[in-house]
Amino acid sequence: xxxxxxxxxxxxxxxxxxxxxxxxxxxxxxxxxxxxxxxxxxxxxxxxxxxxxxxxxxxxxxxxxxxxxxxxxxxxxxxxxxxxxxxxxxxxxxxxxxxxxxxxxxxxxxxxxxxxxxxxxxxxxxxxxxxxxxxxxxxxxxxxxxxxxxxxxxxxxxxxxxxxxxxxxxxxxxxxxxxxxxxxxxxxxxxxxxxxxxxxxxxxxxxxxxxxxxxxxxxxxxxxxxxxxxxxxxxxxxxxxxxxxxxxxxxxxxxxxxxxxxxxxxxxxxxxxxxxxxxxxxxxxxxxxxxxxxxxxxxxxxxxxxxxxxxxxxxxxxxxxxxxxxxxxxxxxxxxxxxxxxxxxxxxxxxxxxxxxxxxxxxxxxxxxxxxxxxxxxxxxxxxxxxxxxxxxxxxxxxxxxxxxxxxxxxxxxxxxxxxxxxxxxxxxxxxxxxxxxxxxxxxxxxxxxxxxxxxxxxxxxxxxxxxxxxxxxxxxxxxxxxxxxxxxxxxxxxxxxxxxxxxxxxxxxxxxxxxxxxxxxxxxxxxxxxxxxxxxxxxxxxxxxxxxxxxxxxxxxxxxxx
Amino acid sequence: xxxxxxxxxxxxxxxxxxxxxxxxxxxxxxxxxxxxxxxxxxxxxxxxxxxxxxxxxxxxxxxxxxxxxxxxxxxxxxxxxxxxxxxxxxxxxx
Numbered sequence: 167x168x169x170x171x172x173x174x175x176x177x178x179x180x181x182x183x184x185x186x187x188x189x190x191x192x193x194x195x196x197x198x199x200x201x202x203x204x205x206x207x208x209x210x211x212x213x214x215x216x217x218x219x220x221x222x223x224x225x226x227x228x229x230x231x232x233x234x235x236x237x238x239x240x241x242x243x244x245x246x247x248x249x250x251x252x253x254x255x256x257x258x259x260x261x262x263x264x265x266x267x268x269x270x271x272x273x274x275x276x277x278x279x280x281x282x283x284x285x286x287x288x289x290x291x292x293x294x295x296x297x298x299x300x301x302x303x304x305x306x307x308x309x310x311x312x313x314x315x316x317x318x319x320x321x322x323x324x325x326x327x328x329x330x331x332x333x334x335x336x337x338x339x340x341x342x343x344x345x346x347x348x349x350x351x352x353x354x355x356x357x358x359x360x361x362x363x364x365x366x367x368x369x370x371x372x373x374x375x376x377x378x379x380x381x382x383x384x385x386x387x388x389x390x391x392x393x394x395x396x397x398x399x400x401x402x403x404x405x406x407x408x409x410x411x412x413x414x415x416x417x418x419x420x421x422x423x424x425x426x427x428x429x430x431x432x433x434x435x436x437x438x439x440x441x442x443x444x445x446x447x448x449x450x451x452x453x454x455x456x457x458x459x460x461x462x463x464x465x466x467x468x469x470x471x472x473x474x475x476x477x478x479x480x481x482x483x484x485x486x487x488x489x490x491x492x493x494x495x496x497x498x499x500x501x502x503x504x505x506x507x508x509x510x511x512x513x514x515x516x517x518x519x520x521x522x523x524x525x526x527x528x529x530x531x532x533x534x535x536x537x538x539x540x541x542x543x544x545x546x547x548x549x550x551x552x553x554x555x556x557x558x559x560x561x562x563x564x565x566x567x568x569x570x571x572x573x574x575x576x577x578x579x580x581x582x583x584x585x586x587x588x589x590x591x592x593x594x595x596x597x598x599x600x601x602x603x604x605x606x607x608x609x610x611x612x613x614x615x616x617x618x619x620x621x622x623x624x625x626x627x628x629x630x631x632x633x634x635x636x637x638x639x640x641x642x643x644x645x646x647x648x649x650x651x652x653x654x655x656x657x658x659x660x661x662x663x664x665x666x667x668x669x670x671x672x673x674x675x676x677x678x679x680x681x682x683x684x685x686x687x688x689x690x691x692x693x694x695x696x697x698x699x700x701x702x703x704x705x706x707x708x709x710x711x712x713x714x715x716x717x718x719x720x721x722x723x724x725x726x727x728x729x
Numbered sequence: 730x731x732x733x734x735x736x737x738x739x740x741x742x743x744x745x746x747x748x749x750x751x752x753x754x755x756x757x758x759x760x761x762x763x764x765x766x767x768x769x770x771x772x773x774x775x776x777x778x779x780x781x782x783x784x785x786x787x788x789x790x791x792x793x794x795x796x797x798x799x800x801x802x803x804x805x806x807x808x809x810x811x812x813x814x815x816x817x818x819x820x821x822x823x
Binding site: 192193195198199213214215216217218246261262263264265519590591592599601602605649650651 | 737739740741742743744778781782798799800801804805808809810811812815817
């Protein structure tokens with residue numbers, strides 16, 4: 167993992183001191199709210215429905231045990247005992263007290279964490295693949311490049327007041343676990359003739375105007391990495407719409423210009439930027455890479471999960487531990503090093519709040535990371551967690567600890583593994599509640615989740631789409647309809663390598679109606695699917711018509727559709 | 730339909746309700762205000778800079794209790810529907 171150098175630490179400490187002064191002036195009355203609001207927002211502190219909310223950055227979703235333990239401490243000391251992991255691989259606390267916020271940030275800084283650039287029209291937290299450094303299929307670990315972007319984008323003076331917020335993802339596999347094409351910039355590490363470079367996607371996004379990012383450069387040499395990103399941002403900063411907040415994201419600019427013309431302008435700008443010496447020297451890239459060197463994996467371990475193998479003599483009989491066996495089948499995936507596995511930890515217990523974890527659970531996760539995963543934890547954009555480097559022989563012990571902490575649900579990518587934004591239970595922007603819908607759906611679909619197979623349901627409480635509804639196999643968007651919560655049903659989205667945008671099926675529903683509608687969609691899928699087809703495959707093969715018939719043909723009193 | 734004055738307290742962000750003399754954490758203590766009176770109090774309190782997001786909201790009287798017209802305000806008044814243990818009032822937000 168990357169560790170701060172003196173400059174990193176000094177920058178974060180200075181920001182805490184600066185914020186502490188701003189806060190004291192606000193509390194004394196020297197600063198009014200209009201002047202203080204943008205200052206607190208620059209430190210990730212929002213005023214939400216019931217209290218202040220703090221969004222803490224987790225760069226590319228990577229945490230150490232010490233950092234996770236600090237997050238638990240923050241939950242316990244400064245909040246109400248829990249935190250909420252978000253779809254940007256960050257964490258939010260919902261009950262922060264303003265007068266304690268500087269102390270909180272100071273504590274975070276002691277473990278190299280902060281809330282800088284988690285709000286505002288700047289470059290936000292860089293996201294990446296939660297399996298980075300462990301994935302079987304990656305070209306290389308993408309995190310050194312994400313870290314380079316973090317350093318480049320932190321307090322970048324030219325990009326602190328962009329037309330709108332800006333989100334970047336870096337991955338290194340053909341399998342997209344980061345919804346890369348739905349970012350303002352998506353960077354995929356690829357190799358060509360033995361040379362490492364990047365396929366560059368620009369102008370993707372969800373929200374009000376969902377767009378899948380087009381490729382603007384098939385192969386960007388690694389030596390041009392920063393200067394090319396700088397060129398993209400410069401073109402956007404110069405021509406992005408500042409007159410209309412709804413048209414201010416880069417996706418609108420790319421769409422309006424066309425990808426080819428946008429790329430031409432970027433290339434033209436890059437020809438100039440390249441001369442400025444912005445690209446990191448090889449020595450700096452090597453310095454960063456060293457932080458992400460593979461941990462000291464044991465060699466010679468057997469890679470089988472066969473209990474008869476002598477290396478697994480301590481393994482239990484799977485037949486006697488069906489819950490463990492199910493968890494291994496669903497939550498554990500292959501690792502690039504023989505004898506190791508990637509462990510996915512569900513934050514989606516059926517009926518609970520997606521993405522929430524208690525302070526005690528965070529402590530358990532910190533302990534497990536330190537003991538079993540080379541001190542690393544990852545946060546996923548699907549609001550789950552990952553222990554990236556677990557010895558296969560330790561899986562049982564890890565499962566037992568997770569199970570004791572209420573963290574051993576086995577539902578990765580199944581119908582109960584639902585993404586949900588905080589919605590109107592917490593968020594001032596929301597038009598409808600998301601969490602209760604997710605909870606009801608999870609309870610309803612849990613008995614059938616094995617039968618349904620991979621099914622990604624994503625719920626947003628407003629058009630901003632923090633719940634990624636446009637990327638859901640089944641997406642749900644909460645809207646306001648004449649003062650009432652109303653839910654649109656969308657089908658066919660994907661945030662994976664087969665990225666597609668979910669389409670609205672028809673008129674919306676009330677809260678009970680949307681749950682019934684999803685039930686009818688899933689029932690229709692089971693009757694329509696061909697062998698081996700996921701829900702998404704069946705939808706793509708047959709289109710919306712049979713699902714529309716299933717949903718709206720069955721509308722009944724009390725859940726009548728509303729246009 | 731009546732008007733209630735609400736806002737968020739500076740230090741904790743708590744949702745507050747104007748009770749006729751000051752601020753209360755409970756919507757049960759709120760008092761109905763005439764629009765002009767409410768606007769006057771709002772302006773005065775805004776100038777004090779200790780209450781954020783001040784607003785005069787519409788409410789009905791249901792069963793002898795105030796019930797904000799908008800769902801958002803009901804959830805503000807009663808707490809997150811998904812965490813009844815963190816709610817500030819036992820009233821049914823619906």
